Amino acid sequence: MIVVKGLCKSFGKQEVLKGIDLTVEKGEVVVLLGPSGSGKTTFLRCLNFLERPDAGEITIGDTHVDCKSVTKNEILQIRRNTAMVFQLYNLFKNKTALENVMEGLVTPRKIPKIEAEEISRKILKKVGLGAKHDAYPSQLSGGQQQRVGIARALALNPEVILFDEPTSALDPELVGEVLAVMKKVAKEGLTMIVVTHEISFARDIASKVIFIDGGVIVEQGTAEEVLFHPKEERTRQFLKRILPASDYSI
Amino acid sequence: MGFQFDISFFVYEIGIAIQYIPVVLLLSIVPLMVGLLLGTGIAIIRLFKVRALAQLFTIVVVFLRGVPLLLQLTILYLTVTLSFDSLAQTLDLNMTSKDISYTLIAVIGLSINATVYLSEVIRAALQSVNSGQYEAAYSIGMTSLQMLKRIVIPQALPVAIPLIGSNLIGLIKGSAIASLISVVEIINGTLFEANGNYKFLEAYLAAAIIYWALCILVERIVAFLETRVGVYGKGGVV
Numbered sequence: 001m002i003v004v005k006g007l008c009k010s011f012g013k014q015e016v017l018k019g020i021d022l023t024v025e026k027g028e029v030v031v032l033l034g035p036s037g038s039g040k041t042t043f044l045r046c047l048n049f050l051e052r053p054d055a056g057e058i059t060i061g062d063t064h065v066d067c068k069s070v071t072k073n074e075i076l077q078i079r080r081n082t083a084m085v086f087q088l089y090n091l092f093k094n095k096t097a098l099e100n101v102m103e104g105l106v107t108p109r110k111i112p113k114i115e116a117e118e119i120s121r122k123i124l125k126k127v128g129l130g131a132k133h134d135a136y137p138s139q140l141s142g143g144q145q146q147r148v149g150i151a152r153a154l155a156l157n158p159e160v161i162l163f164d165e166p167t168s169a170l171d172p173e174l175v176g177e178v179l180a181v182m183k184k185v186a187k188e189g190l191t192m193i194v195v196t197h198e199i200s201f202a203r204d205i206a207s208k209v210i211f212i213d214g215g216v217i218v219e220q221g222t223a224e225e226v227l228f229h230p231k232e233e234r235t236r237q238f239l240k241r242i243l244p245a246s247d248y249s250i
Numbered sequence: 251m252g253f254q255f256d257i258s259f260f261v262y263e264i265g266i267a268i269q270y271i272p273v274v275l276l277l278s279i280v281p282l283m284v285g286l287l288l289g290t291g292i293a294i295i296r297l298f299k300v301r302a303l304a305q306l307f308t309i310v311v312v313f314l315r316g317v318p319l320l321l322q323l324t325i326l327y328l329t330v331t332l333s334f335d336s337l338a339q340t341l342d343l344n345m346t347s348k349d350i351s352y353t354l355i356a357v358i359g360l361s362i363n364a365t366v367y368l369s370e371v372i373r374a375a376l377q378s379v380n381s382g383q384y385e386a387a388y389s390i391g392m393t394s395l396q397m398l399k400r401i402v403i404p405q406a407l408p409v410a411i412p413l414i415g416s417n418l419i420g421l422i423k424g425s426a427i428a429s430l431i432s433v434v435e436i437i438n439g440t441l442f443e444a445n446g447n448y449k450f451l452e453a454y455l456a457a458a459i460i461y462w463a464l465c466i467l468v469e470r471i472v473a474f475l476e477t478r479v480g481v482y483g484k485g486g487v488v
Contacts, residue, residue, distance in 0.1 A: 049383050080391035090382035094404045104390030107400055156390060 001026055002047075002160055002191070007056035007067070009039075009046055011044070016042045017053070018215040024208075027189045031202040031223070034212035035238055040195045043212065044162050047193070049075045049080045061144065061159040080108060083153035087165040089145040091137040097124060098133040098150045104156045116155075123151045127181050143174030147181050161185070163194040199243060203227060211235045253265050259449050263440045263456035270439040273353070274464065277425035277435060280357050282418050285364030292369035298394065307369070314366045320427050323359040327431040330355055356428035360421060367417055375410035376402060408479045415472030419465045426461070436460055 002024040004097040018040045024030050032040040045051040046067075047058065054065040083104070091100050098120055105116035107201045124130055127147040137145055146166055153161045164183065167175045179201055185191055188206045196202065202209050202223050209226040211219045211234075219232045227243075230236045292307045314322070334347040379402050387397035429437040436457045444453035 048389055050388060076391060076393065079388060082389070084386075084389040086382060086386065086389075088382055090380075090386035092383065092386065092401050094401065103400065104392075106397050108391035108393070152390065 001061075002193075003057075003059040004047070005057040007043065007046055007058070008054045009042055010054055016215050017046065019056070020212075020215075020217060022210070022217070024191060024193065026159075026191055028207045029186045029192045029194065030208045030210060031206040032193065032195045032210050032212055033202065033226075033238070037127070038213045039215040040212045041164055044084075044164050044193060044195050047160075047162055048079050048084055050084070064182070081147045081159045082157075082162060083158040083160075084162045084164065085146070085149045085153050085166045087168050089137070089142070089149045089169075091145055091148055091152070093137055096134050096135050096136055097129060097140065097151075100148055101151045101155045104152060106132075107154075120151070120155055123154050124148070126154070126184070127151045128177070141174060142170045143177045144169065146174075146178045150181055150185065151176070151190060154190075160191040160193060162197065163192060164196050165197070165199060167196065197242060199227065210240065213238070256452055259444075259447070260452040260456055263443060263453050264459060266443055267440050267456045269438045270434070270436045270463070271460065273433070273435040273439075274425050274461075276353070277356055277360055277428055277433070278418060278421040281360035281364040281421055282368075282414075284361040285366075285417070286370040286414070288361075288365040289368030289370075290372050292365070293373035293376055294398070296369070296373055303408040305467050311366050313370060314362065314421075315370075319360075319363050319424050320430065322363055323356060323427055323431055326359045326362075327352070327355050344376070349463060352431050352433045353428070356425070356431060356433045360424060363424065364417065364421055367420070368414065371410060371413040372406070372416060375406035375413065378409045379405045408476070411475050411479060412472060415468060415475075418468050418472075422464050422468065423461060 002022070004020060004022040007020040008015075008016055020039075020043055022030075031190060032043065034040045042051055046053040047060070049070070050069075056067045058065050058067065058078065060078055061081045063074065063081055065074045065078060091097075098117070101120035101123060102113070102116045105111040105119060106113055111119075112211060121130070121133065124133060127150055129144060129147055129151070132140065132144060132148075135144075137148070140148065150161075152176060163182070167178050170178060175198070182192075182194070182201065183205055194201070194206075198243070200243055206223045208220060209223045211226055211230070213230070213234050219226055219230060219235045225236065227239065230239060292311070296304045296307055298304075330350065331347040334345075334350060338345045338347075383401055383405065384397060387401045392400070425435060426437050428435055429441075432438070434442070437454075440453040440457045441450065444450050
């Protein structure tokens with residue numbers, strides 16, 4: 001379970017997050033929507049301290065931290081309870097697909113190599129890349145790289161996987177393969193927080209949709225509620241811009 | 251008197267110059283090693299913006315880079331030799347400034363110079379690694395040290411190696427300045443032989459040939475190392 005209370009973050013004078021409260025139950029798939037600059041990616045990055053929040057409390061699994069007095073060790077703990085899938089994949093360029101997946105097991109968690117390799121091979125197979133173990137990232141397509149990225153996150157068996165616009169950098173024809181893997185993962189009961197513009201993914205998979213604008217949560221609820229019966233005017237305006245007209249009637 | 255070139259003396263001087271290659275290597279390889287070690291430390295401190303130390307090293311680097319190597323070496327030499335006698339006296343040492351090895355002073359001076367330049371080379375190489383690589387390493391729970399060792403340094407190395415090679419060549423040629431503080435290396439060694447017959451052109455040319463050969467050798471080694479690191483990059487630049 002993840003509990004966030006009063007999360008604030010500023011870059012200089014620019015206040016990006018103005019007190020975000022959020023509870024995510026185990027196994028939930030939460031989709032964060034919002035216009036660019038609304039703070040959704042910053043919020044995601046605050047959850048594993050890639051950005052240092054200015055204030056607020058974060059509980060992930062059995063680790064609870066107060067962002068004002070967080071220690072290096074607590075940050076490491078939080079990071080070892082989470083995993084992240086990046087917009088630009090960020091696979092380790094000097095490592096093969098298999099080594100990329102193994103790395104998080106072998107180095108930070110000190111799992112024996114043989115065991116780590118076995119786990120990693122299984123997971124690569126699950127994301128449909130059983131034949132690409134020895135390929136370096138530069139030899140893989142964007143879709144394949146992102147699937148390795150998801151495999152790298154899955155291998156850690158984290159409390160939650162944070163997805164930061166995982167399909168935004170992909171060619172349209174490669175988006176499908178990545179979304180398919182994400183759906184598969186969601187159905188296995190993993191907790192996921194996803195920043196995306198893929199409304200179809202939100203509609204089909206999300207157990208909760210959250211609309212963020214101007215650094216605050218404007219509206220949250222089920223996909224049905226937020227996407228198709230939004231209460232707030234700002235949500236409606238946003239959806240009007242990104243939803244194709246035909247999608248209004250299900 | 252026409253222009254005369256004594257080939258046999260020139261060949262003889264090449265032989266002399268070869269004998270002093272170990273001195274040149276001592277004056278360049280040791281500073282390179284020291285420079286790599288300390289330079290990496292300084293680069294990492296500046297990269298992670300360690301409080302106080304980062305600012306301190308920034309100032310030191312800017313200051314030392316702005317002074318010619320020739321002045322660095324001579325100032326160090328004069329400071330050490332002029333202060334040594336009184337220092338030895340207060341410490342009750344039975345030594346005078348005549349007992350200090352000039353080679354040691356040169357090695358120290360060149361090491362300081364190498365540290366300054368290599369810290370910049372290594373900082374540039376570390377910064378050439380995309381910030382996404384750092385973030386991915388943190389996101390899977392690595393410590394900064396693990397990240398440097400497993401992810402960042404292996405990726406920075408292919409960038410750093412040609413630059414380190416250039417610096418080694420610079421050090422080999424820079425070691426010639428040690429001749430000004432009485433270190434007997436290739437230049438002083440060959441000039442000494444020419445003192446009797448004034449055949450300085452032969453002496454200088456012989457010295458030049460050896461420097462040239464050493465630098466070619468370094469270039470070849472670097473080119474070979476370049477083919478050995480960064481195999482993963484073959485698929486493209488990104």
